[in-house]
Amino acid sequence: xxxxxxxxxxxxxxxxxxxxxxxxxxxxxxxxxxxxxxxxxxxxxxxxxxxxxxxxxxxxxxxxxxxxxxxxxxxxxxxxxxxxxxxxxxxxxx
Numbered sequence: 001x002x003x004x005x006x007x008x009x010x011x012x013x014x015x016x017x018x019x020x021x022x023x024x025x026x027x028x029x030x031x032x033x034x035x036x037x038x039x040x041x042x043x044x045x046x047x048x049x050x051x052x053x054x055x056x057x058x059x060x061x062x063x064x065x066x067x068x069x070x071x072x073x074x075x076x077x078x079x080x081x082x083x084x085x086x087x088x089x090x091x092x093x094x
Contacts, residue, residue: 022069023050030076033083041079049075 026049027042034041052075053068060067 016065019065019069022072026069026072026076030079045075045079046072 023046027045028038030045031038031042049072050068053071054064056062056071057064057067
């Protein structure tokens with residue numbers, strides 16, 4: 001059985017906390033300008049980020065945690081760019 005290096009377990013804890021932080025913070029930040037349907041949109045961004053992140057991680061044989069974080073951030077930035085160009089139509093009723 002291989003013994004762990006002193007900092008090995010701590011590194012995995014840091015990576016996990018980054019994933020948790022990104023999951024909790026990035027989707028609400030992406031939808032912060034919305035006044036209607038903000039919660040379902042944030043949930044959809046989070047679920048999409050996890051799904052695409054896991055698929056990309058599997059396809060490219062990369063670690064899942066960092067890939068999920070990068071995909072969440074990319075989707076959030078894409079959402080911000082899309083809704084910023086629409087302006088007030090994001091907040092329009094109906």
